[in-house]
Amino acid sequence: MSLNKIPPKERTKIPRVHMPEQPAEFRRANFEEVNQGLTILGATTEAIRCLECAKPHCIDGCPVNVNIREFVRLVTEGDYLAAAAKIREDNVLPAITGRVCPQETQCEACCVLGKKHEPLGIGYLERFVADYEREHGVFGIPERAPLTGRKIAIVGSGPAGLSAAGDLVRKGHEVTVFEALHEIGGVLLYGIPQFRLPKEIVEHEVNVLRQMGVDFQTNVVIGKTVTIDELMTEEGYHAVLIATGAGLPKFLEVPGEHYNGVYSANEFLTRVNLMKAYDPSYDEPVFDCRGHDIAVVGGGNTAMDAVRTACRLGARTSYLIYRRSETEMPARLEEVKHAKEEGIQFLCLTNPVEFCGNDKGWLQAVRCIRMELGEPDASGRRSPIPIPGSEFDLPIQMAVIALGTGANPLVQSTTPDLQTNRKGYIAADAETLATSKRGVFAAGDIVTGSATVILAMAAGRKAAASIDQYLQTLSN
Amino acid sequence: MFPIVEAEFIAPDVKRFVIEAPRIARKRRAGQFVIVRVHPHGERIPLTIADGDPRRGVITLIVQGIGKTTKLMNLLEAGESILDLVGPLGRASEVENFGTAVVIGGGVGAAIAYPTAKALREAGNHVISILGGRSRELVILEPEIRAISDEVLVTTDDGSYGRKGLVIDPLKEMIALGRPIDYVLAIGPVRMMQAVAETTRPHHIRTVVSLNSLMVDGTGMCGGCRIITNDGARFACVDGPEFDAHTVNFEILVQRNRAYADREAEELREFQEHTEEMANEVHHWCRLESACPEVGPRG
Ligand SMILES: Cc1cc2nc3c(=O)[nH]c(=O)nc-3n(C[C@H](O)[C@H](O)[C@H](O)COP(=O)(O)OP(=O)(O)OC[C@H]3O[C@@H](n4cnc5c(N)ncnc54)[C@H](O)[C@@H]3O)c2cc1C
Ligand code: FES
Numbered sequence: 012m013s014l015n016k017i018p019p020k021e022r023t024k025i026p027r028v029h030m031p032e033q034p035a036e037f038r039r040a041n042f043e044e045v046n047q048g049l050t051i052l053g054a055t056t057e058a059i060r061c062l063e064c065a066k067p068h069c070i071d072g073c074p075v076n077v078n079i080r081e082f083v084r085l086v087t088e089g090d091y092l093a094a095a096a097k098i099r100e101d102n103v104l105p106a107i108t109g110r111v112c113p114q115e116t117q118c119e120a121c122c123v124l125g126k127k128h129e130p131l132g133i134g135y136l137e138r139f140v141a142d143y144e145r146e147h148g149v150f151g152i153p154e155r156a157p158l159t160g161r162k163i164a165i166v167g168s169g170p171a172g173l174s175a176a177g178d179l180v181r182k183g184h185e186v187t188v189f190e191a192l193h194e195i196g197g198v199l200l201y202g203i204p205q206f207r208l209p210k211e212i213v214e215h216e217v218n219v220l221r222q223m224g225v226d227f228q229t230n231v232v233i234g235k236t237v238t239i240d241e242l243m244t245e246e247g248y249h250a251v252l253i254a255t256g257a258g259l260p261k262f263l264e265v266p267g268e269h270y271n272g273v274y275s276a277n278e279f280l281t282r283v284n285l286m287k288a289y290d291p292s293y294d295e296p297v298f299d300c301r302g303h304d305i306a307v308v309g310g311g312n313t314a315m316d317a318v319r320t321a322c323r324l325g326a327r328t329s330y331l332i333y334r335r336s337e338t339e340m341p342a343r344l345e346e347v348k349h350a351k352e353e354g355i356q357f358l359c360l361t362n363p364v365e366f367c368g369n370d371k372g373w374l375q376a377v378r379c380i381r382m383e384l385g386e387p388d389a390s391g392r393r394s395p396i397p398i399p400g401s402e403f404d405l406p407i408q409m410a411v412i413a414l415g416t417g418a419n420p421l422v423q424s425t426t427p428d429l430q431t432n433r434k435g436y437i438a439a440d441a442e443t444l445a446t447s448k449r450g451v452f453a454a455g456d457i458v459t460g461s462a463t464v465i466l467a468m469a470a471g472r473k474a475a476a477s478i479d480q481y482l483q484t485l486s487n
Numbered sequence: 488m489f490p491i492v493e494a495e496f497i498a499p500d501v502k503r504f505v506i507e508a509p510r511i512a513r514k515r516r517a518g519q520f521v522i523v524r525v526h527p528h529g530e531r532i533p534l535t536i537a538d539g540d541p542r543r544g545v546i547t548l549i550v551q552g553i554g555k556t557t558k559l560m561n562l563l564e565a566g567e568s569i570l571d572l573v574g575p576l577g578r579a580s581e582v583e584n585f586g587t588a589v590v591i592g593g594g595v596g597a598a599i600a601y602p603t604a605k606a607l608r609e610a611g612n613h614v615i616s617i618l619g620g621r622s623r624e625l626v627i628l629e630p631e632i633r634a635i636s637d638e639v640l641v642t643t644d645d646g647s648y649g650r651k652g653l654v655i656d657p658l659k660e661m662i663a664l665g666r667p668i669d670y671v672l673a674i675g676p677v678r679m680m681q682a683v684a685e686t687t688r689p690h691h692i693r694t695v696v697s698l699n700s701l702m703v704d705g706t707g708m709c710g711g712c713r714i715i716t717n718d719g720a721r722f723a724c725v726d727g728p729e730f731d732a733h734t735v736n737f738e739i740l741v742q743r744n745r746a747y748a749d750r751e752a753e754e755l756r757e758f759q760e761h762t763e764e765m766a767n768e769v770h771h772w773c774r775l776e777s778a779c780p781e782v783g784p785r786g
Contacts, residue, residue, distance in 0.1 A: 191706050193524060193531075193571040230573040232706055236510050258708040262720065269715045269739050271746040278709035286530065286703070294530040294555060294754060296747035372742025419707055421725070 015087055019062050027129035028057040035352035039322050042205045042289055045349055046110070046138075051089075054139040057132045058086035064123055069133060072121030075469045077101045079118060079133055086136055095144040098137060103174050103472070106145060106212045108465050109138030111203060111312075115344045117465075145215055152222050156183035161482045164189060164248040166233045166422065169197020170464045171254035171455025171471035173216065176225045178475035184482065186224070187248075189231040194285060197256055199464070201285035202277075204316050206323065207346075210284075234425035243450060249485060250450045250478045253437060254471060257456035259417040263308065267366030268412075272298055272374035276313045276413035283320050298409045301325035306377055306405065308332045308363055309413030310340040315347065317411040318355050329355050330405065334362040334382050334395045360384070360395065364402065366410060376404045416461050426451075436460055443477040444470065452478055489569040492545060498620075498627050500552040501595060502561045503537075509544030511536070511574050517602035518580030518697065518729055521548070522705040524571035525560045526772045532556050533702045533724070535599040536575060549598035549627070555754040559769050567773040576705045577728045584611040585693070586669035589661070590636075591617045591654050591683060593675020597628045599697055600674040605635045612670070613637050615661075619654035619675070623647040655682050668692050673732065677741050684732035694732040698723050701744060715739045 015022075031047040032038070038045050049057065067080040077098050085094035098105045114120075114134035122130035161184045165172045168190040180186045194200055196213045221227065233239060233255075242248045260275035262268055279297065282288045286295035305326045307318035310333035322329045331350065333340060336359050340347060351357070358379070365378040381401035388394035418435035430438040430447035437446055437453040444452045454470035456462055493505035511521060520535045538547035552558040563569070580603040588607045592600040597618050608614045616636040620626040621644045633639050640657045641649030650656070654675070661668060671694040673683035680696040687694045700712040700723040707725040714721050715736040721727065758765055 191573065192704065193573070230571050231510070232573060232576065235574065235576060235706075236514060258706075260708070260710045262710065264719075269713065269720065269743065271743060275710040278703060278711040281703055281709055287528075293528045296530070296750040299750075372739065372745075421706060 015059060015061075015063065015084075017059060022060050022062060023124060023128050025056065025060050027060070027132055028053045028135065030132075030135055032349075035349075035354070038206065039319075039353040040325075042323055044209050045206050048142055049132075049135050049139045054086055054136060055089070058083050058136060060124065061087070061131050062123055068121035068123060069118040069131070072118045073101075074117060074463075074465050075101045075472075077118075077137075082140065083131070083133070083136060086140060091140045091143040092147070094136075094140040098140065102465070102468065103177055104170060104216060104464070104468055105137050106141035107170070107199060107208060107216070108468070109134050109136075109141055110208050110212075111343075111463075112465050113343045113463065145212070152219065153177075153181055155181055155224060158185070159183045159482070161185065161250070161485075162187070162248045163250050163252065163478060163482075164242045164246075165252045165254060166239075167191075167197060167254040167256055167455070167457075168195040168217075168227065169254060169256050169455060169467060170199060171256075171467040171474075172197065172252065173220060174468040174471035175252050175254065175454065175475040175478070177220055177223065178472055179478060180220070180223050180225050182475075182479050184479070185226075187226040187228060189233055189237075190227065190229045191232040192285065193229050195227050195229065201281045202313065202316070204280065204284055204320050206319070207316065232421065234421040239422065239426045239429070239448075239451060249482060250452065252471075252474050252478060253422055253446070253451065253453040253457060254455045254467075254474075255419060255422055255457045256467075257416045257418055257436075257461045259419045260412070261414045261417060262412055263363060263414065265363060265365050267368060267374075269372075270366055270368035270374040271372050272368075272409045273366055274298070274409070274411045276307075276309070276317045276411050277416070279317055279411045280313070280320065283324070289320075289324060297324070299324075300409060302327055303408040304328040304330070304406060305409040305411070306330040306332050306358075306407045307411040307413055309415070310335065310342060311413065311415065312342045312346060313415075314411075314413035315342045315350050317413050319346075319350055319353060321409065321411065322353055322355060326409075330358050330407070331355050332358045332361050332363060332377070332379065332405075334360065335392065336360055336384060339392045358405075362395065362397065363410075367404070374408055374410060376406045377410055378402055378404050416456075418457060418460075422457075434460065444474040445477065445481070450481065452481075489572040491563055491565050491567050491569065494563060494565045496561075497549070498624050500558075500561065501625075501627055502550050502552070504548045504550065504560075504563075505545050506548060506569060506572065507544055508546050508572055508574075509541075511572070512539045512544045512546050513541045515539045515546060515575035516579030517582065517606040519575035519577050520705075520728060521546070521572055521574030522576060522702065523548075523560065523569055525556060525563070526570060526769050529559070529570070530556055531571070531703060531705070533576070533699070533705060533728075535697070535728070537598040537601055549595055551595040554751050555758045558755075558758055559765060562766050562769055563773055567770065570772060573705065576724055578726070580606060580672075580729055581695075582606040582610050586612065587615065587667055588612040588670040588672065589615045589617065589658060589668055591619075591658065591671065591673040591675070591679075592628075592632070593619045593654050593673075593679040594621075594625060595627065596673075596675030596679075596697075597626075597632060600672060601628055601632060601635075603672055604632060607670075607672075608635045608637075615640070617642070617654050617657050618649075619643065619679075620648075621645065653682075654679060655686055658683065659686055662686065662690055662692075671695070671732075672697075677737055677744065680732065681737035684735070684737070688733050695729050696732040696735065697728045698730055698735070698740060699728070699744070700740065701746065713743075
């Protein structure tokens with residue numbers, strides 16, 4: 012029941028709240044979070060804008076159908092903990108998705124307010140209630156069902172693995188998450204930078220899972236340290252979930268990619284985020300961007316993260332090279348806006364054809380060609396075509412290739428009866444996420460190819476539900 | 488947490504560690520490596536597994552203290568532990584009965600070559616080992632290698648032990664004398680491996696090198712370890728570490744390995760100036776965490 016006394020007509024006159032953020036000239040030199048979060052007043056004012064549609068389209072726009080109307084209503088009532096609990100029914104990582112979901116193409120794209128006015132700031136509100144819950148330390152550890160004696164191995168600690176772990180441990184199963192790296196979190200940790208997703212938030216979620224009883228084992232590469240078959244025989248796991256993400260870097264495959272200063276986005280971001288190369292008290296080295304000109308190739312979130320990271324490491328000029336036009340960029344709108352405010356130079360309709368270096372092996376320039384847009388391709392986006400004779404050299408000393416990623420074959424190649432598709436991703440049933448191997452399930456980017464945090468989380472939960480069902484069919 | 492059960496210097500700045508790592512001990516094959524991190528602000532570095540005993544659940548690493556991380560690691564003693572240790576990574580050596588196999592180990596390269604030499608011998612090869620070092624005390628693992636070789640030749644740069652000269656000298660002689668050689672494995676400094684490759688190339692002798700490129704994850708995720716071969720870029724951590732020496736572009740490898748030379752030199756200076764503080768810190772971590780296992784690997 013709504014307590015909102017303001018007539019809908021009046022609500023549309025309230026402007027969308029602005030997310031308080033660090034000023035661009037300031038934040039471009041630090042790794043603190045850009046967005047500062049709404050105040051209670053800001054959140055309340057924003058929540059009041061909700062028209063409380065009888066048929067809320069925003070919920071259809073959400074990949075996991077969070078009951079947005081209801082949680083927003085709870086915000087208007089000031090019951091932030093109940094609002095957070097409402098979101099958690101469908102989304103177990105709200106503090107994370109509130110920060111990194113592409114709301115403008117999901118829930119907010121479907122908001123009726125957006126037809127004539129600005130859509131409701133659903134992501135802002137989600138983040139607000141999740142932060143409130145965390146900061147007030149009142150998040151109860153969910154109850155755990157009586158122990159079932161079933162052991163489940165989860166491979167990979169990204170959003171898919173973490174959310175599955177939470178659901179399965181709650182059902183009373185014994186859950187172990189195996190992670191190849193020395194820290195837990197997957198892309199949330201080594202990919203998405205601190206200034207967009209502070210690591211403490213990921214850590215908090217991991218700690219909650221730990222308190223619920225999830226066992227985390229770092230430094231275990233499944234396929235190398237131990238295989239899936241060994242987990243299921245010698246180590247006695249009743250089921251396995253593969254949630255290894257899409258971690259294989261793509262290069263441009265143009266001449267000169269071996270020069271020092273040319274990185275894959277994975278390497279550059281891992282050095283800076285996981286290994287904390289931005290902090291001089293850590294030993295990990297990374298290219299010293301200070302006073303240098305750098306370029307990042309790509310147009311997705313990873314490219315934005317890399318170029319803004321280089322800027323924060325002190326680059327003099329940071330270019331973003333993208334072969335289509337800005338409208339085709341897959342990155343979140345907010346990241347594009349923030350990048351521009353921070354002074355990133357966008358070179359759209361441009362494609363690198365060669366990297367040039369000096370005789371010591373260091374990158375000196377990237378040779379690019381101008382592009383124009385032709386007919387739409389299979390993805391529905393207009394495909395870029397090189398303009399003959401339009402090559403030019405851009406002097407840079409560091410380049411980061413952020414062209415997306417592929418499937419890492421480590422697990423698949425050591426698990427003979429696991430079927431993969433043409434691109435090497437694991438084939439899993441659309442409904443149950445069961446693979447061709449009995450007792451083995453797969454979820455997240457390793458099934459779909461690089462997608463989003465929310466989809467990986469949803470897949471992890473779906474897999475958890477079918478693993479739970481599968482375990483009940485086992486006789487002993 | 489990976490407890491160190493034995494630690495002893497076997498040559499100046501070269502330390503042998505026996506470390507508890509049951510899963511790795513069980514799985515590892517000759518030629519594979521691990522990635523190690525010794526303190527919470529530390530970097531990840533690859534180290535080849537020199538030996539392993541699945542029964543005791545231990546592996547052996549032989550570490551030459553060259554940079555800050557290896558020097559810090561060499562401060563550790565039995566009873567302390569390694570913070571992070573992951574593996575076994577990379578492909579195992581290709582071992583079959585080639586006939587006559589020459590195994591060349593320059594400096595600590597001998598430690599890396601040892602398990603493969605042993606496997607080659609077990610596979611029925613006639614193994615000729617050539618060990619080299621700058622001087623007598625830098626020739627390591629000689630007794631172990633003698634035990635698994637049919638012939639052993641030792642060279643030192645200064646002539647203080649064995650014959651004076653480089654490890655490729657005896658190889659060149661053997662080739663000149665027309666001794667049949669079916670397989671060469673060369674492990675050591677990049678320039679040494681390059682020289683071996685150039686020596687065997689005209690004679691079409693199958694030659695394999697184990698490459699030590701800079702690594703981060705060691706699982707094929709970052710591409711930082713890429714090696715340029717005649718067939719394009721390859722990732723040393725998953726496609727290697729062993730490669731056909733005649734396809735490798737060694738010049739690019741040398742350049743890529745120098746990518747952080749300035750930073751490494753700076754860190755080494757820092758280490759030399761503050762050895763005591765850094766030693767205290769690393770001992771603190773490696774004891775603290777082994778003293779309270781419930782801390783476990785930090786997530
Ligand atoms: C830089 C960057 C920015 C992004 N920004 C956004 C964004 O703003 N919004 C958004 O929604 N999405 C974003 N994404 C995409 C999103 O992060 C991914 O879709 C999501 O993390 C996939 O989750 P996952 O659980 O499938 O896999 P991952 O998060 O990739 O986790 C997989 C984990 O498995 C581990 N692993 C792999 N192989 C093994 C093995 N053999 N043994 C043990 N462990 C293994 C890996 O080390 C990793 O920790 C971004 C991605 C990147 C790279
Ligand atoms: S070390 Fe990262 S891919 Fe080889």
